[in-house]
Amino acid sequence: MTTKYDKILLVDDDIDDRSVFEQLVRELDPSLTVLTAENGLEMVALLDKLTDPHLPGLIVLDQNMPKMTGKDSLLFLKESPRYRHIPVILYSTYQVKDFFLECQDLGAVDVVSKPDTLQNYREMIRDFLVPAV
Numbered sequence: 001m002t003t004k005y006d007k008i009l010l011v012d013d014d015i016d017d018r019s020v021f022e023q024l025v026r027e028l029d030p031s032l033t034v035l036t037a038e039n040g041l042e043m044v045a046l047l048d049k050l051t052d053p054h055l056p057g058l059i060v061l062d063q064n065m066p067k068m069t070g071k072d073s074l075l076f077l078k079e080s081p082r083y084r085h086i087p088v089i090l091y092s093t094y095q096v097k098d099f100f101l102e103c104q105d106l107g108a109v110d111v112v113s114k115p116d117t118l119q120n121y122r123e124m125i126r127d128f129l130v131p132a133v
Contacts, residue, residue: 003129005057007033011043011073012062020118021060024125032129040068044076047083056086058128062114063092063099071103078107089128 010021022034035056037043047055059077063070070090077083087109092099100111110128115121 003029003032005032005129007035007054007056008058008060008129009035009037009043009046009056010060011037011040011065011070012060013038013065014062017062017114020121021125024118024122025129027122028125028129039065040070040073040076043068043073052082055083059086059088060128061088061090063090063094071099071106074103074106074108091124 008025010018012018012021018036018038022036025032025034035046037046040061043059043061061070061073065073068076070092074088074090077086077088084107088107090103090108090111091114092111093114095113103111112124115124
């Protein structure tokens with residue numbers, strides 16, 4: 001299956017969510033590279049180590065993380081000339097419409113609720129990665 005990106009970065013402090021995300025992405029497209037970070041500070045350190053051709057094509061941020069929230073991470077990315085072009089999606093159990101709209105205003109391409117079932121998780125990832133027909 002052809003996906004929109006060749007490399008994505010997931011930033012989530014929940015090890016189980018990172019594991020499920022990676023597993024479902026590989027199921028969808030085994031050639032896709034998945035990078036992970038546990039929080040926004042790790043994300044910054046990881047991105048700073050990558051050369052421009054090796055930056056991810058998509059960054060997925062959990063909102064509720066210690067040290068640097070998803071929204072804080074989004075602000076960092078969109079204020080950086082080096083990273084502002086990378087599409088960012090926030091996902092969270094936090095389901096307040098104003099938060100979703102605020103993150104979209106700050107530059108997120110999408111803000112979605114964190115899935116509650118494996119099938120919903122699979123569908124969310126497919127929506128992120130597969131081009132619309």
